[in-house]
Amino acid sequence: MSQTKPAPTLSSELLLGIDIGTSGIRGVIVEKAPNTNPAPAPLASASVSMPLPHRQGPNSEQTADLWVQTLNQLFEALSETGYFPHVTRMALDATSSTVLLGNHQRQAWTQALMYDDKRATEAAERIRQLAPSDTAAHGASSTLAKVMWLEKYALNGRQPHEAVIFHQLDWVNAYLTGRCGITDENNALKLGYDPIHQAWPNWLNDLTGLPLPEVVPPGTPIGGILPDVVSRYGFNPELTVYSGTTDSIAAFLASGASEIGDAVTSLGSTIALKLLSDKPVFAPEYGIYSHRLWNQWLVGGASNTGGAVLLKHFPLETLKTLIPRLQTDKPTGLNYYPLANPGERFPINDPTLAPQVDPRPDSDERFLQGLLEGLVEIEALGYARLHELGGPEAKRIFTTGGGIQNDAWMTLRQQRFDGEIIPMKNADAALGITLLLQADDSKPHGV
Secondary structure, eight states: OEEOSOOOOTTOOEEEEEEEOSSEEEEEEEEOOSOOSSOOOOSEEEEEEOOOOEEETTEEEEOTHHHHHHHHHHHHHHHTTTOGGGEEEEEEEEOTTOEEEEOTTOOBOSOEEOTTOOOOHHHHHHHHHHSOTTOTTOSTTSHHHHHHHHHHHTOTTOOGGGOEEEEHHHHHHHHHHOOOSEEEHHHHGGGTOBTTTTBOOGGGGGTOOSOOOEEEOTTOEEEEOOHHHHHHHTOOTTOEEEEEEEHHHHHHHHTTOOSTTEEEEEESSSEEEEEEESSOOOBGGGTBEEEEETTEEEEEEEESOSHHHHHHHSOHHHHHHHGGGOOTTSOOOOOOBOOSSSOBOSSSOBTTOOOBOOSOOSOHHHHHHHHHHHHHHHHHHHHHHHHHTTOOOOOEEEEESGGGGOHHHHHHHHHHOSSEEEEOSOOOHHHHHHGGGOSOTTSOSOO
């Protein structure tokens, strides 16, 4: 835990943002500020780890009560700072497409199927046959496919009309507020929600008989915190819990991106692109969907290329040795399309696309530079694809992930893109979620 500023005065209004991840939960407390770019520095922060999901074959699941137990440990740590009596607003983010079924008494009826659970292949085929092609509900790992699987195999005689669909975030919000059956637009997307018409489409009635949750925009007040949570941890009894969003969108908000044409590139094992747009783009053949962010849209796609390709060819220590020796001012002309395994969806849609990493020069430095040049070209093609399909040109590209430590990759990108390349020193989703809470009460909550 860290505390970076002196204790607030009684007149200070504080905000609490919480990020629920796969292996732990993190929280930050910030002051409400008129200027949120960049995001205010945290007054205090804490993180608590939790066991990873149980994974076996296509199955990946976790017990929902574990999230609440870990959250309570986080509250215990943060309560020691003395800030809780001044916290008036709270919002959380969580993993997308993690879901369970329960009831209105906040009892879990099933295990939570995690974001990477892929057991619902039968349901995915039904969705493919009946749902429109541009919905984000396609695939065995979609929320809808998981809900259909739980409905068929895990209700154990309970009445479907009494069930509540809980995304991971919804379950924790219900613990805090007592409100069940409410979710946010971003988490609802992979359940089949139509973000353009802001409604559940009729075709869902042919796929599930479960009641669908009420959907609100991110940053909407959903309820006051329950008295027992207030008394247990010393929260302000007037604290309001606001609807949140997914973890990746919270990380986008943390970047400082706020204008049409702002983008975030994340280089980890793969490369993920997100672009702030004034209109939605749906191109499921490229894995491109759009999340509504109030009167704007967050358009995203992800390539299979990325850091995993580099590690396939070089050990990490070798990469660290080679990168400073690259001659980034002298292009190799190798024209690679580096993939760790065959198959690509974005920016090229070809499930059989073979990695293109030949010819391999004798020089390891030249070969590595060719791989990095390939990553840069794929990123450029990705943003060009988003623009071609109706999104804006990328003007500022905020950059996160382990790639920002790769000076050669960053330099090659500066040479390739006309727009500004901005390394993000802090992609803290818990900090990003507090930006949902910074809006004036007289305006819609959002960026």
